[in-house]
Amino acid sequence: MKRPTIADIARRAGVSKGAVSYALNGQPGVSEATRKRILSIAQEIGFNANSAARALSGARARAVGLTLCRPARLLGIEPWFMGLISGFEAELGERSYALTLQVVATPEQEVEVYRRWWGERRIDGVIVTDIRENDIRIPVLQELQLPAIVIGGPGDTGPIAQIWSDDAGAITEAVRYLVALGHHRIARVSGPPGLLHTQNRTRAFEGVCAALGLDHSITIPADYTGEEGSRATRRLLIGGDRPTAIIYDNDVMAVAGLAVAQEMGLSVPGDLSIVAWDDSPLCSLVHPPLTALSRDISAYGAQAARELLNAIDGTKVGNVEAGRVHLTPRGSTAPPR
Amino acid sequence: MKRPTIADIARRAGVSKGAVSYALNGQPGVSEATRKRILSIAQEIGFNANSAARALSGARARAVGLTLCRPARLLGIEPWFMGLISGFEAELGERSYALTLQVVATPEQEVEVYRRWWGERRIDGVIVTDIRENDIRIPVLQELQLPAIVIGGPGDTGPIAQIWSDDAGAITEAVRYLVALGHHRIARVSGPPGLLHTQNRTRAFEGVCAALGLDHSITIPADYTGEEGSRATRRLLIGGDRPTAIIYDNDVMAVAGLAVAQEMGLSVPGDLSIVAWDDSPLCSLVHPPLTALSRDISAYGAQAARELLNAIDGTKVGNVEAGRVHLTPRGSTAPPR
């Protein structure tokens, strides 16, 4: 089956290719009557502009890229990325931009992928997640002049805009809530220490604990996987003065922590309260359902996509704070016995 | 920063564009010495072929499309899709094909997306998941002559190749295992009844139950979400002769079912045994860990991508059965009390 081209439309409308191009793109240079005629012919024969031809003649590729750099077994279970992706799609789909995905193993590979995409003119911009301190991707993006938006921060990303949520405020709220319930020994199981937002959270956690005079507070670094979450939890629970509450940096580790507590015969929330960062269906699925720090991940993604499209259009984009994080109390938190 | 083109290479090598193209693509028409010289220049200046130009001149777009038609909140939590995507990527990345993703709400939108992608020449083929009986996407793909591979089946998809796993064998194994443990009243909570593989599983489940003389077996349809999984489980557990074992069509519903049982004061596996279809970290994360029907989802995805690339290359692709499903016994199954 032959794909219709603007030449087909031009022939049927009795005008030149150029006129059709102007008409379809809303450019001046054709009369309103001709524009309508051309548009209706395009509609009728089901015309879609060949994205390759369009990209070739200097216009946009109408696609943005996303690289995911996490082990496959974690990607699968963590609701975070899929939520983010749905958010991107909501915004991209509306402007008929495509999302190109690449799963990689290391940040070095991410850089390679960016270079390749850029060389191939395959994408107009990229969404950067899991930002690290002195992230090697930032200078490359600057060198290539590739429009980008960084998810996570705040931190130093030079001229590249960031979008972040108020992690410091959120963790402060969670700690205050636990203290109000009567907890004094609060621990935290964090994500990878190299990530910028882990560092921000750790700093805020230590700050609020110091401010409230909690001197048994401790952060154990983990990596977002269930295995590490279990290990960290065991380490915390077999210690002498074990915490009465644990805050986890993601839902997967929180669920793993819950299972460890149950396996050790501890009652949740009686003996141990649990707070999960990033609410997801997973948190309400388990028993007891987990108290969580909720935010609208999908909206977060949508906003990121919107900012990236602005950056691609050449609009100056500044750093933005996304929607608020709020505490959703459920059955996993209570006053300590 | 200017992107290098074959014209740049041609100038530096002192040959014509055509010669460069032949050299880079391994076509005959250039001497081995010239080819080496051209390749090393390409390497040196970091050349990547402009994908738009390549696609425009009749060659491949070197991208495949995937549409996901599930509500965002389910997409996020279900490990299945991400596992599949990692598998695709492993294969596509190797051949430097890109994966273009689109999240949609209805099968009608999927069809629209296929048509648009085809019109835009954006992709060379698509991966079709969640296949239904008389799926509306099949005739469209045939009409557009768009290479495709269907994941799931077996069922009627005309000339489009399918890749499936032996669901019937797996469910038979699970039922026999439960019967061997001493269970007689076995229930199943299924995925959406419209999906082809749900129907295959239901048929097989009923078959084996009839063969083993289990007349209390029942399948309750659900939709893969935790909410529906909970609802179905409650319905099963409050009935008069409640089942002693439940098989769930995905891990999310199984975890939700476990929570419901615990909430109702039933002990798992003492009062109720649970088997989850599709093993995932989720299953080992909860307490007790869930007995599951495991398969290598990532390998499944990789094979699907491989077959699709074959179809794109014009190789005749037949229906293939992917790697075996096997039962992984864990703490959620035991003889009934």
Next chain:
DNA sequence: GCGCATCACTGAACCGGGTAAGTAGGGGAG
């Protein structure tokens, strides 16, 4: 020494849309 095949390469057309530059025709001002 001639004819012919083969090799290694060149030149130009082509894919399909975007766009700068050119042009016919009509209307209004002087």
Next chain:
DNA sequence: CTCCCCTACTTACCCGGTTCAGTGATGCGC
């Protein structure tokens, strides 16, 4: 009536690879 300007187009070339039809040089057989 002429000049000029504006509108509504057309023409032609551009983007960067791919590919086909040449072309000159070389080798080979007889």
